Amino acid sequence: xxALDLARWQFGITTVYHFMLVPLTIGLSTLVAIMxxxxxxxxxxxxxxxxxxxGKLLLINFALGVATGIVQEFQFGMNWSNYSRFVGDVxxxxxxxxxxxxxxxxxxxxxxxIFGWDRLSKKVHLATVWAFSIGSLLSAYFIxxxxxxxxxxxxxxxxxxxxxxxxxxxxxxxxxxxxLVAFPHVIATAFLVAGxxxxxxxxxxxxxxxxxxxxxxxxTDARMYRTAARFGAVVMLIAGVGLLVTGxxxxxxxxxxxxxxxxxxxxxxxxxxxxxxSLFAIGNLAGNDPESVKHVLEIPGLTSYLATxxxxxxxxxxxxxQEIYSxxxxxxxxxxxxxxxxxxxxxxxxxxxxxxxxxxxSAALALAILWVTRKKRVSDALWFKRLxxxxxxxxxxxxxxxxxxxxxxxxxxxxxxNPTGSDQILMMTMFGNSASVSAGExxxxxxxxxxxxxxxxxxxxxxxxxxxxxxAPVIAPPPDDTDDEAGKPMSFAY
Amino acid sequence: xxxxxVWFILIAVLWTGYLVLEGFDFGVGMLMPVVGKTNTERRVAxxxxxxxxxxxxxxxxxxxxxxxxxxxxxxATMFSGFYLPLLLILVALIVRAVAIEYRAKIxxxxxxxxxxxxxxxTAWVPSILWGVAFANLVRGVPLDEDHEFIGNLFxxxxxxxxxxxxxxxxLFLTHGSIFLALKxxxxxxxxxxxxxxxxxxxxxxxxxxxxxxxxxxxxEVVWTWVPLAIAAAGxxxxxxxxxxxxxxxxxxxxxxxxxxxxxxxxxxxxxxxxPASNDAANSLTVDxxxxxxxxxxxxxxxxxxxxxxxxxxxxxTYWVFRKRISVKHIPEHNELTFSKD
Numbered sequence: 165x166x167a168l169d170l171a172r173w174q175f176g177i178t179t180v181y182h183f184m185l186v187p188l189t190i191g192l193s194t195l196v197a198i199m200x201x202x203x204x205x206x207x208x209x210x211x212x213x214x215x216x217x218x219g220k221l222l223l224i225n226f227a228l229g230v231a232t233g234i235v236q237e238f239q240f241g242m243n244w245s246n247y248s249r250f251v252g253d254v255x256x257x258x259x260x261x262x263x264x265x266x267x268x269x270x271x272x273x274x275x276x277x278i279f280g281w282d283r284l285s286k287k288v289h290l291a292t293v294w295a296f297s298i299g300s301l302l303s304a305y306f307i308x309x310x311x312x313x314x315x316x317x318x319x320x321x322x323x324x325x326x327x328x329x330x331x332x333x334x335x336x337x338x339x340x341x342x343x344l345v346a347f348p349h350v351i352a353t354a355f356l357v358a359g360x361x362x363x364x365x366x367x368x369x370x371x372x373x374x375x376x377x378x379x380x381x382x383x384t385d386a387r388m389y390r391t392a393a394r395f396g397a398v399v400m401l402i403a404g405v406g407l408l409v410t411g412x413x414x415x416x417x418x419x420x421x422x423x424x425x426x427x428x429x430x431x432x433x434x435x436x437x438x439x440x441x442s443l444f445a446i447g448n449l450a451g452n453d454p455e456s457v458k459h460v461l462e463i464p465g466l467t468s469y470l471a472t473x474x475x476x477x478x479x480x481x482x483x484x485x486q487e488i489y490s491x492x493x494x495x496x497x498x499x500x501x502x503x504x505x506x507x508x509x510x511x512x513x514x515x516x517x518x519x520x521x522x523x524x525x526s527a528a529l530a531l532a533i534l535w536v537t538r539k540k541r542v543s544d545a546l547w548f549k550r551l552x553x554x555x556x557x558x559x560x561x562x563x564x565x566x567x568x569x570x571x572x573x574x575x576x577x578x579x580x581x582n583p584t585g586s587d588q589i590l591m592m593t594m595f596g597n598s599a600s601v602s603a604g605e606x607x608x609x610x611x612x613x614x615x616x617x618x619x620x621x622x623x624x625x626x627x628x629x630x631x632x633x634x635x636a637p638v639i640a641p642p643p644d645d646t647d648d649e650a651g652k653p654m655s656f657a658y
Numbered sequence: 659x660x661x662x663x664v665w666f667i668l669i670a671v672l673w674t675g676y677l678v679l680e681g682f683d684f685g686v687g688m689l690m691p692v693v694g695k696t697n698t699e700r701r702v703a704x705x706x707x708x709x710x711x712x713x714x715x716x717x718x719x720x721x722x723x724x725x726x727x728x729x730x731x732x733x734a735t736m737f738s739g740f741y742l743p744l745l746l747i748l749v750a751l752i753v754r755a756v757a758i759e760y761r762a763k764i765x766x767x768x769x770x771x772x773x774x775x776x777x778x779x780t781a782w783v784p785s786i787l788w789g790v791a792f793a794n795l796v797r798g799v800p801l802d803e804d805h806e807f808i809g810n811l812f813x814x815x816x817x818x819x820x821x822x823x824x825x826x827x828x829l830f831l832t833h834g835s836i837f838l839a840l841k842x843x844x845x846x847x848x849x850x851x852x853x854x855x856x857x858x859x860x861x862x863x864x865x866x867x868x869x870x871x872x873x874x875x876x877x878e879v880v881w882t883w884v885p886l887a888i889a890a891a892g893x894x895x896x897x898x899x900x901x902x903x904x905x906x907x908x909x910x911x912x913x914x915x916x917x918x919x920x921x922x923x924x925x926x927x928x929x930x931x932x933p934a935s936n937d938a939a940n941s942l943t944v945d946x947x948x949x950x951x952x953x954x955x956x957x958x959x960x961x962x963x964x965x966x967x968x969x970x971x972x973x974x975t976y977w978v979f980r981k982r983i984s985v986k987h988i989p990e991h992n993e994l995t996f997s998k999d
Binding site: 223224226227228230231232234235237238240241242243245246248249251252253254255256257259260261262263264265267268269271272273274275276278279280283284328330331332334598599600601605608609612613616617620623627630631651652653654655656657658 | 701704705708709710711712713715716719720722723724726727728729730731733734735736737738739741742744745748749751752753755756758759760761762763764804806807808949950952953956957960961964965968971972975978979983986987988989990
């Protein structure tokens with residue numbers, strides 16, 4: 165394989181790995197902050213126990229989330245130096261702002277939260293977990309502003325002399341309409357992931373507690389886990405609605421800004437009016453052979469609606485878009501080869517469906533949880549416990565497929581052209597990688613990262629499993645006051 | 659002053675923050691098995707950086723991000739040029755973050771021993787490699803007309819660069835032992851104090867040799883003798899105060915020495931950000947590597963507003979956790995065992 169393909173694989177692997185962990189951190193930090201707020205306001209000990217229980221799982225996750233994030237900050241320069249030179253003037257700004265405004269906030273206040281249980285007043289300590297949560301949300305905003313610029317470059321001009329994109333309007337970059345829909349969509353994903361995590365574990369423990377000690381009022385554990393399950397389910401439901409609304413807005417925008425990506429998502433080979441939404445397709449999607457694709461199951465008019473809000477509107481197909489793109493952005497490369505503007509259809513078509521399907525499954529599960537636990541009820545059904553456990557990974561995969569669709573759908577561009585912007589602010593992926601880095605070097609780093617991430621992922625999983633099966637800690641009574649204050653052990657130590 | 663120059667200075671400030679703060683983190687990591695013979699003693703050492711190490715590391719990410727925003731050409735050339743050393747550093751930082759966090763999660767000697775090993779190795783690797791990288795910036799590397807690095811791994815491993823690696827290693831060992839002497843009590847403090855007294859003179863000598871070599875061979879200006887002298891004085895004072903048992907002052911002196919070294923390194927490069935060793939015409943300079951004035955203006959506003967706030971809350975964190983830690987402060991192991999697994 166060439167350095168270009170390896171660099172693409174490496175970026176894909178490291179980013180997907182990072183984004184398996186990120187949504188849980190973003191969502192769970194906020195949910196834990198809410199739990200701790202409930203404890204501070206009501207004084208009800210169950211909220212303190214839940215805060216400590218899910219807080220521990222959050223920290224196990226955060227450590228690996230940080231670790232996998234470090235690489236991203238440098239990978240642009242390492243493997244994509246030509247890209248970095250081309251976009252640095254614009255792309256670097258949100259990245260540096262992210263570090264200054266979000267990373268410092270997150271990491272400093274997380275340290276205060278972990279170690280500050282007995283050093284800070286209750287309210288200041290509560291403020292630290294909120295600062296952490298706000299930091300993680302801010303960081304998502306800035307990095308999405310950077311990514312959205314690659315999908316839809318705004319606020320910049322092309323400088324002929326230097327051959328690079330130059331920023332002219334930071335406000336336009338930060339309020340890119342692509343960012344404004346991508347951010348709520350990603351945040352809703354994060355809450356779906358974290359809500360399912362909290363609810364899934366809550367249900368699992370609720371059933372387990374009921375089976376161990378019955379469902380009488382004295383079984384405070386079962387009541388506590390029921391609270392967690394319902395809290396998580398409500399979050400899942402709100403997140404599900406948020407995903408639907410923001411996903412629809414995003415799709416409409418994408419039909420305007422990156423029409424070929426959305427046509428690829430629908431497997432829409434030729435222009436149709438009205439265009440149906442395909443649920444299942446057969447044929448040679450992988451070979452990008454448009455004529456062999458047959459749609460088996462379709463919802464009439466839905467793609468037209470998704471694209472325009474009108475059930476009868478025409479939607480341009482991939483074959484027609486290929487012609488339009490060739491005319492506007494060039495038909496052949498310098499070597500005389502035809503430029504293929506189609507993304508990989510197999511990946512875009514199926515990742516889009518898996519994203520929607522897996523997320524819909526989670527939202528349906530939320531309804532089931534709320535129904536089973538209605539009117540102070542608890543459940544002891546084994547199948548429910550198992551279902552809850554199986555459901556936990558689903559939104560993780562949904563979010564991974566969502567990103568795979570977004571990023572693979574942007575190919576063959578690394579900076580996709582803005583149809584209403586400058587035709588010179590675009591970059592084909594094949595021109596973006598580092599000229600001075602050999603395939604052997606990229607292969608070395610790719611194997612290293614994959615192996616290291618894989619090994620650390622195993623530890624992550626073992627710890628999550630181990631700490632989940634331990635359950636929420638019982639809160640010990642405060643230590644004897646006669647102890648001398650200076651010699652008191654720390655509330656937490658590594 | 660031109661904005662590009664302001665950003666050159668700001669990036670030097672970010673690196674100073676990183677090396678001063680993560681310098682003692684790495685020192686603590688390397689010295690953990692030396693100052694701590696038992697598990698509890700090792701935990702005393704590790705917990706001196708417990709609440710702060712993550713925030714300290716962000717200075718590096720910010721330096722990286724700021725370089726991307728202010729000098730994209732520099733960012734692109736440096737990180738694609740220093741590919742394999744940077745890979746090693748990144749792997750070390752990845753494993754390190756997880757090792758610190760996971761070490762105490764399972765109460766099992768084998769589990770702890772392996773994560774301890776990871777913490778130690780991942781402190782050694784970047785401690786050496788950062789010095790190698792900075793020495794290469796001072797010395798210059800071969801670049802073509804497109805500012806692409808045209809050397810290989812061995813180009814980066816010259817004697818001057820390797821000595822640079824020894825300098826950061828020794829600086830961080832000194833810095834870490836002084837920090838431990840300042841933050842711990844009891845047996846760990848005694849061992850740390852003894853180590854600080856031993857490391858300080860060695861780091862003074864090695865750093866002085868490297869700095870004078872850098873100044874004579876690679877600096878084109880005379881004024882960089884000033885930061886060199888300040889750095890040397892800082893290290894000498896750190897040694898002197900260590901001998902006196904005044905570790906607060908020794909720590910400050912050592913931090914000043916690290917800042918002096920960064921000023922020497924950046925000052926000897928200026929106006930280049932990455933000198934080309936083969937042909938001066940191919941050098942990346944503050945002018946030809948920087949972003950546009952507009953981007954720099956925006957970033958200046960952001961940095962001027964946020965950096966003081968960051969310093970304030972990071973400073974507050976150090977204040978909250980200012981107390982010395984000793985064996986009696988380490989809580990019993992309340993983590994889980996593998997037995998139920």
